[in-house]
Amino acid sequence: MTQGDLQERLVPACRKFLYMSTLPQGNQGPQLELICQYYNGKARFVTLYDTLHRIPVYSAYTFKRSDGSRKVDVPWMYEPQLSIAMGSRDMEQFPQRDLHRSAEDAQAVLEDYRDTVDIVRGQLNPDQHQSEFDDQAATYTMTNVVPLIKEFSEGPWAAQEKVTRQRLNNYCRGTAYVVTGVLTSGRALRRFDADRVAVPDYVWSAYCCDDYDCNAPYHEFSRFPAFASLGRNRRLDNTVEETSVQQLEDFIKRATGKTVNIFYKDCK
Secondary structure, eight states: OOHHHHHHTOOHHHHTTSGGGOOOBSOOOTTEEEEEEEETTEEEEEEEEETTTTEEEEEEEEOOOOOOOOOOOOOOEEOGGGOTTOOOOBOEEOOSSOOOHHHHHHSOOGGGGTTOSSEEEEESSOGGGOOSHHHHHTTOBGGGEEEEEHHHIIIIIHHHHHHHHHHHHHHBOSOOEEEEEEEEEEEEEEETTEEEEEEEEEEEEEEEOSSBOTTSOHHHHTTOSEEEEEEEOSSSSOOEEEEOHHHHHHHHHHHHSOOOBSSTTOOO
């Protein structure tokens, strides 16, 4: 699927989650599916999903001011839009009996993570960056999670999510658009003696807020209108570094050969 095809598939209800209503540029391939993530009848965020490697390439969302608490306790869900057997656009709870094979072929399921001792389900759109119950609940879909090493997820990456939350809470005056994605290189969770879910080597995140507090302390002011972070998904040597959006895009190009533009009109 080309970049133009992806943009054409972006439904109006999900344009509000993207800066200038435009998807990140530079991702294409026949295995990529654009999902407008619906929960309880309402669009919540956008995910570009790799159905071959059963992992999101990125999730894009608008940040909501919050105190960072996990306020929901909902079952994990799957995405019927990736199943030819289902017609609903709302994410749904996993059924008591086996999920239809057409859905499991195209996306990760709970069983893929069942025997992973050092791996956790890491949300690209974290519930701590949302404030309303339904918006938080919507982040608990398997199409929004990637396999993260526990020490990385609960250590440096969780700390960076908190830093971003506090910065946007305190100094972003308008809408903050966030895109969080991954880079992979071949590692995978296996089930039935086959690779099932790609394990990221790197996790990155970038935000754009072009209406911000001009009186913020310099250390924070210098991180607007946009900034980014990059961390290596491993048990050791997993420090997360903050960087400019341009530097992040340059890193992605060196790592993948892809020329990526995360935010339209260069919100950098």
